[in-house]
Amino acid sequence: MTNSISTENNRQPLRFAIVIYPDAEVLDFAGPYEVFTTAVRTHQFNWQVQLVAETAMIKARAGFMVQSHATFADAEKPDILVVVGGDHTREVNNPVLLAWIKQASASAKIVASVCTGAFLLAEAGIVDTHNITTHWEDIADLRKLYPSLTVHEHCRVVNQGALYSSGGISAGIDMALTLVADITKKADAEATARQMEYQWDDSCLRI
Secondary structure: OOOOOOOOOOOOOEEEEEEOOOOEOHHHHHHHHHHHHHHHHHHOOOEEEEEEEOOOEEEOHHHOEEEOOEEOOOOOOOOEEEEOOEOHHHHOOOHHHHHHHHHHHHHOOEEEEEOOHHHHHHHOOOOOOOEEOOOHHHHHHHHHHOOOOEEOOOOOEEEEOOEEEEOOOOHHHHHHHHHHHHHOOHHHHHHHHHHOOOOOOOOOEEO
C-alpha cells in the first residue's frame, strides 16, 4: 500500500472496498458504509463505495443477510481497503479471503481494519511490526498471536501512515470519519457526522 492519496483533478472515482464475510459484525461494515456514502451524498464526492465478499450473498452476524456489490472474482482494485471484524477465528483460515485481502492491499493507497479485522490483516501478512488496535476483548489474543505488532489499548482509532485501525464495532464509524477528514478535510468529516447525527470522537493516535 502507498502512503498518500489525492482526490484533486481525478476523473476516476475513488474506490472503497469494504470486505465482508460470513458472521461479519454488522455495524463493522454498515457504520463505515454509512459514513462514506453519507459523505458522497453530502459533498458530491466522486467515490464508489462497495461491499466485497467471496460470494454474492453473505449471512452476517445474527443472521443478517447482505448482498455484496462485487465478489473477489470481479471486484476492481480498491484505493481504500477496509477489512471488518466478526467471527475472525474461522476466517483467518480462509485462504481465498486472505489471498484477496493481500492482493487488494498491494495496490490500495489506504488499508484499514475495524475491530477483529486486525487479525485478518496480520494473518495475511499485511501488518507485522505495525501499530494497531482492535476490540478491547481481543487485545490480549492479538498480542499473543502476533507478538511483533504494537497493540494499543484505550484507543478508538490508531493511524500509522497508510494504515488505520479501530476498536470494536462502533469505533469503525469514528475511523471512517477520520478517513474522510484525512482524504478531504476535517470540515467535511464534521459535516458528515452532523448529517448522521453522530457525535464523532475525533481523537486518533497518530504514529
